[in-house]
Amino acid sequence: MFKRFFGNIWSAAIAVALAALVCGVVLALAIGAAALLGYPPIRLADLWLRGAAGSWYALSSSCADACPLLLTGLAAGVAFRAGVLNIGAQGQFLLGALTAVALTTRMMIFHQPALVIPTALLGGAVAGGLWGLVAQYLERYRSVPVVLSTILLNFVALYLAQAALQGPLQALGTAAAQSPEIAGKYWLPLFVPYTDFHIGIILALVLAVLLWVVQQRSIFGFEARVVGLNPGTARAMKMPVTARQFQIMFISGACAGLGGAIQLLGQVHFMTAHMGNYGYAGIAVALLGRLNPLGIIISSLFFGFLDTGAYRVEESSLALPHNMANVIKALIILVMLVLAGLSLRKSRRADRRVTAPAQESAP
Amino acid sequence: MPGAASRSLLIGPGTDDDQSCSTESIIYAGLHRLTSAVPRGWGAWMTTAHPALGLTGICKSFGGVCALDDVTLEVQAGTVHGILGENGAGKTTLMNIIAGLMRPDSGRMEIMGVPISTGSVRAARSHGIGMVHQHFKLVENQSVLENIVLAAGKSLLPRRPRKLLQDIDSWCRKLNWPLELDAPVGTLAVGRQQRVEIIKALCGGGKILILDEPTAALTPAEVDELAAAVASLARAGMTVLFISHKLLEARRICQSISILRRGKVVYSGSIADLSVEEIAEKMVGVKMDVPRLTPSARPTQGPPMLELVDVDYRIGKRRPPVLKQINLTVRPYEILGIAGVDGNGQSELAALISGAVNPTAGRIVRRSGGNASVPIRVGYIPEDRHKEALVLPLAVTSNLLLRQYRQSPFARWGFCRYGTWRKHSTDLVRQYDIRCRRIEDAAATLSGGNQQKIVLARELSQQPELILAVNPTRGLDISATAFVLRQLLEARARGAGIILIHGDLDELLSISDRVAVINSGALTATAWPQATPVEIGRLMLGGA
Numbered sequence: 001m002f003k004r005f006f007g008n009i010w011s012a013a014i015a016v017a018l019a020a021l022v023c024g025v026v027l028a029l030a031i032g033a034a035a036l037l038g039y040p041p042i043r044l045a046d047l048w049l050r051g052a053a054g055s056w057y058a059l060s061s062s063c064a065d066a067c068p069l070l071l072t073g074l075a076a077g078v079a080f081r082a083g084v085l086n087i088g089a090q091g092q093f094l095l096g097a098l099t100a101v102a103l104t105t106r107m108m109i110f111h112q113p114a115l116v117i118p119t120a121l122l123g124g125a126v127a128g129g130l131w132g133l134v135a136q137y138l139e140r141y142r143s144v145p146v147v148l149s150t151i152l153l154n155f156v157a158l159y160l161a162q163a164a165l166q167g168p169l170q171a172l173g174t175a176a177a178q179s180p181e182i183a184g185k186y187w188l189p190l191f192v193p194y195t196d197f198h199i200g201i202i203l204a205l206v207l208a209v210l211l212w213v214v215q216q217r218s219i220f221g222f223e224a225r226v227v228g229l230n231p232g233t234a235r236a237m238k239m240p241v242t243a244r245q246f247q248i249m250f251i252s253g254a255c256a257g258l259g260g261a262i263q264l265l266g267q268v269h270f271m272t273a274h275m276g277n278y279g280y281a282g283i284a285v286a287l288l289g290r291l292n293p294l295g296i297i298i299s300s301l302f303f304g305f306l307d308t309g310a311y312r313v314e315e316s317s318l319a320l321p322h323n324m325a326n327v328i329k330a331l332i333i334l335v336m337l338v339l340a341g342l343s344l345r346k347s348r349r350a351d352r353r354v355t356a357p358a359q360e361s362a363p
Numbered sequence: 364m365p366g367a368a369s370r371s372l373l374i375g376p377g378t379d380d381d382q383s384c385s386t387e388s389i390i391y392a393g394l395h396r397l398t399s400a401v402p403r404g405w406g407a408w409m410t411t412a413h414p415a416l417g418l419t420g421i422c423k424s425f426g427g428v429c430a431l432d433d434v435t436l437e438v439q440a441g442t443v444h445g446i447l448g449e450n451g452a453g454k455t456t457l458m459n460i461i462a463g464l465m466r467p468d469s470g471r472m473e474i475m476g477v478p479i480s481t482g483s484v485r486a487a488r489s490h491g492i493g494m495v496h497q498h499f500k501l502v503e504n505q506s507v508l509e510n511i512v513l514a515a516g517k518s519l520l521p522r523r524p525r526k527l528l529q530d531i532d533s534w535c536r537k538l539n540w541p542l543e544l545d546a547p548v549g550t551l552a553v554g555r556q557q558r559v560e561i562i563k564a565l566c567g568g569g570k571i572l573i574l575d576e577p578t579a580a581l582t583p584a585e586v587d588e589l590a591a592a593v594a595s596l597a598r599a600g601m602t603v604l605f606i607s608h609k610l611l612e613a614r615r616i617c618q619s620i621s622i623l624r625r626g627k628v629v630y631s632g633s634i635a636d637l638s639v640e641e642i643a644e645k646m647v648g649v650k651m652d653v654p655r656l657t658p659s660a661r662p663t664q665g666p667p668m669l670e671l672v673d674v675d676y677r678i679g680k681r682r683p684p685v686l687k688q689i690n691l692t693v694r695p696y697e698i699l700g701i702a703g704v705d706g707n708g709q710s711e712l713a714a715l716i717s718g719a720v721n722p723t724a725g726r727i728v729r730r731s732g733g734n735a736s737v738p739i740r741v742g743y744i745p746e747d748r749h750k751e752a753l754v755l756p757l758a759v760t761s762n763l764l765l766r767q768y769r770q771s772p773f774a775r776w777g778f779c780r781y782g783t784w785r786k787h788s789t790d791l792v793r794q795y796d797i798r799c800r801r802i803e804d805a806a807a808t809l810s811g812g813n814q815q816k817i818v819l820a821r822e823l824s825q826q827p828e829l830i831l832a833v834n835p836t837r838g839l840d841i842s843a844t845a846f847v848l849r850q851l852l853e854a855r856a857r858g859a860g861i862i863l864i865h866g867d868l869d870e871l872l873s874i875s876d877r878v879a880v881i882n883s884g885a886l887t888a889t890a891w892p893q894a895t896p897v898e899i900g901r902l903m904l905g906g907a
Contacts, residue, residue, distance in 0.1 A: 218777055220770065222761070226757070230753070233754050236751040
């Protein structure tokens, strides 16, 4: 039992170790670079660490920042694993938030938090999922590649949100595209008082583990993997290829939409069209986590800690610009992509070697 | 005679025009010009000892599979030289090497006695080699002229557009092909597109023209026109390499041929010395150690499991049907072999029988034990196992379970039971002798033969009543081939009905109870295995 479990988890562990190695090297390089620029390296690292995890509050704000990243990361990871190249998590995230804000400021069911909060979260997830299905529909029945349609639908979602925030959802007494603040009783409850630990974090973690189990252990996950790796074989094996692609797209969009709803109810409490680039960052998180839900938990936490720490450093007397964190993130992604590209090229070369003699095809 | 071709023909390679060829070849060319008296003028040039193209010891393998094995051949200038061979014999690989698209593992290549560097398209082009691929490399929404300029330009803009236009004009005149230079290529018929391709290749090179299966997409009338054009090019001193697996065509068009079989040149010389039967025999080859159908095997019996009645199939309404009036039946305890030259409708027939597509007309009846309402268990061994039968990055176990993963012992409540998977696949690995280090290894790490064994194990282990196998031994070595054929025979002995669509005539005849021949989408005849390969070969080529 022990061996079986760890045998299964072994490759994931290697991936995590590799990612950790890359992150460590890049962080060390970044601190070295900061030292060269004249920032005291020890103090910098100390401030950074304490800002990210020095207190319960710091820890909680890191986790709260990681939470939407985890959900958009899951959205990208689940989809990529099944060969559905959904890069529209940003739009799905926004629509999820938009639906949640509508359900908590305009259509509060019986004004009961126990009803409104679940409806808002569910509504956000469904909205994100349906937004994803639009792209999948276009691919299946109108031959528009998902990569293109999802990225274009991001802009549609952005302007849709802006229109709604300047129209029916606009706060009273402002000209900005901004919703009213959600009433305090509809905020996600905290499980540690006076911190940012809201139950959305737990929800996201549970969802990640659930998705991992589904991906690794279930028939659905197996089919999704086969569909993603080789649709031709999946079709020949009479697997429901189209259905799986639509389902995966819905799940992926729903993760992103749920991320938007949780971010809104748990963290920011009112909506503008600029809610951060969580959707795009999610792709990076998923790649760093090697598309494995458990890996994505770790990589999203890492990004959350990096970000929160960087804000504290920026606020401190050192005033190192927060964009330094973005530079580090970008560097890590770049290195990971190069590594992934190398292994991909290797496997593809092996593949070509195997397939090449059969290329002399019939007319 | 105007144009680049005649000039370079007279002067030989390595002239001041060849800015792009390597220093090495320039030096070689210079030496060549110094040491050998380059004959000037047509008559002398035609009689030089140097062949237009000489290949020595060309080898090329793709991961353990040898595609070309020590290929040596010479092609004389001013001839149409046919390269014949079955699918997978290595024809296209060889042409890609000549055109510089692939680098051989070893071997040398000479043009007019001048060694040229292999693996460089530029070097090949500067020595006058132009290739027309089987699948055209044209930009459909650009005009004819733009396509030709695209290929001729070394830089962004052709340096001498007027000269290029003159070239195009002279080639068109020579071939008597009027060409609308401004028409978008996509609006032209296939035959016209091919002309654009040929003119393009001629303008780029002008000494050796490679035509890869040029007649595959043409109507008979267009084939005649092409043959005339090729003949006139050869008369003008050009060398044409004509790739085909259609014997009669090759006989009409080519003066000399080389026959490739499994990467080896088995014949090279004049085509007039060989009869069609001899060519077919050399192409197909005869192998000795192939499992044979034993006479004592149980006789064919029972009601048919599969019936195709007057089945038509066409892709797109305006195209002619790919399959016409197909009638066939398969009964238990028999192997129905379907022979034919590749591309005569075999893949479409396989898709129909496997249920991937539906017939345009006619009906397909599958019966389990004579009962049409019970779904029949079908085992399918597709032609392209990488695209239709395996998921290469997944473990051997997963690949072995691709059919049964959702059935009762292997899954419960929507979850996979990996314990039963492991047990089942360990059994299959032992039973079918699949050589892998661990069953968790990715299928991609196995050799082609062992990959095919995975497919066989999966498809045959669930005791299918009907088996459809398409070229099941393609790319396999002798022992793996024998294994596959033996497995099919065992399945037959268990009572399965088997359809074997196979390009290897010898293997087909050795294990089939009945053989039907498919030609141009029609099952032309049903011959019994007493027929010799030569007779069936003649049927395959459309003869009576």
